[in-house]
Amino acid sequence: MNCLIKHSHSFVVESVVKRLIEDVSEYSHLLTTDDWRLLRNLEKAVGDRQICQNECLGCLEFARMVSMLSNFINGIFSANKESEAVVAELRRIFAVPNESDPIVLALDLVVSPDYVKSKIPTESIPLYEKYVDAVKSEISRLALDHFHHKQAKCHDTILAYGNLEQEQVIAYKTEEASAGEELFYVDQNFVSKYGSDQGFSQQIENFKNKVGCKFVYSPYVIEDGVKMSRVRLAEYFETIEVLTENTMLVRSDDGVMLAREDIQVTFDRVLLWRNATRAAEDLKVQKMHCNHWGYPHYSRGSKLSNRVNKNIHVFLESLRPYLDDRSCDFDFNDDESDRALCRRLCAATIGKSFSLQALVDRSIRYEGNAECMACIGDLCDFLDLINYQTEPLSELTKIRSSVQDTEHLKHAWKADYFVTDDKRLRTRGDFIYSALGLGTKFISIKELKERVVSEFKE
DSSP, X not given: OHHHHHHHXXXXXXXXXXXXXXXXXXXXHHTTSHHHHHHHHHHHHOXXXXXXXXXXXXXXXXXXXXXXXXXXXXXXXXXXXXXXHHHHHHHHHTTOOTTSOHHHHHXXXXXXXXXXXXXXXXXXXXXXXXXXXXXXXXXXXXXXXXXXXXXXXXXXXXXXXXXXXXXXXXXXXXXXOOTTOOEEEEOHHHHHHHHXXXXXXXXXXXXXXXXXXXXXXXXXXXXXXXXXXXXXXXXXXXXXHHHHTTEEEEEETTEEEEEEOOHHHHHHHHHHTHHHHHHHXXXXXXXXXXXXXXXXXXXXXXXXXXXXXXXXXXXXXXXXXXTTOOOOOOOTTXXXXXXXXXXXXHHHXXXXXXXXXXXXXXXXXXXXXXXXXXXXXXXHHHHHHTTSSOOOTTOXXXXXXXXXXXXXXXXXXXXXXXXXXXXXXXXXXXXXXXXXXXXXXXXXHHHHHHHHHHHHHO
């Protein structure tokens, strides 16, 4: 029973921590909520706080979440103590009563730093700024602790499905593209357009017959389809069969190959992996949150992110003068100079399949299909870090779908064209493929239509 109480306690703590991360000014309100009262009552109900002999999930989660919240509270207490003089001065200036909760006080004092600095003596500003940094560091530490824990849980879920590779059924029949035959890789939005627009589908069929090209997809188009309403799936699969004759670009021992497979077999395999796939999508969400809190100087709307999205090629070129800088001196408070950005981004590529030097020089080297796919995955991670063409953190569905976007890019490079109306995917994909020297062209449905029209005009 005690283990169950601990598990319940951990859920309430997680809810409180999540709300606090979303808005630190919520803390004073949280103290008056049912969640907080439930938390206090569960704390009293917990008997033995030691992890049980079975090391059950309830005990482990309890220990982790209590540690997370306690570290935050103790960190704020330490910040208050280290800046005791400036806190006392701020209490006096803003007439804050002595009985005010120390956590509420700290969060109130740092929520509007510009206003506070305008009201305090000039000589007190450096000490106040040091205090603000200390309190905000504790908030960031709490957020990172929370999202790293969420990542770990996603990894645990994925590992739990490690046996699915032996259970899955794969029935690929290898295909070969004819000499000179163009391959058009399509995603879910193209398939949906083809299925719902009779005039467009007829144009595509006429085009296929005239030029002898192939339209292909990958199993990740099926994953995208599974997210739609179940009542539309049969029609969606029919559309894929007519458009592609079930011809796919799929993983092989060497990387990627052209093959056919009964769509029901592909669908059954996607369903088998569905929970693991959802965990991978959730992991992507947690990684994006960790990037946001761990690297705020790269966050969406930052100076760096704005520069990158304005022109990523110009941004990378601006780092070139600092690529050979081997000096040991480094200002950890410098987040914005090109020299500091170069040093930080060099560090971010450690362990990846390319270096920052190679990316700037457009000289990324790889051997074989598998290494090419690894480079595509690493480049996607790098672009996520610097927030190049990423989705807002509030758009959870789109962030989850970006897992499939990365897999599309790992497969589509074997085609001549990648047709999608996802502008963000086209922009990121064009940069990644150009960095790797891949010739696949990214086009929209409109651009494909123009190609079709011009073909029949000749």
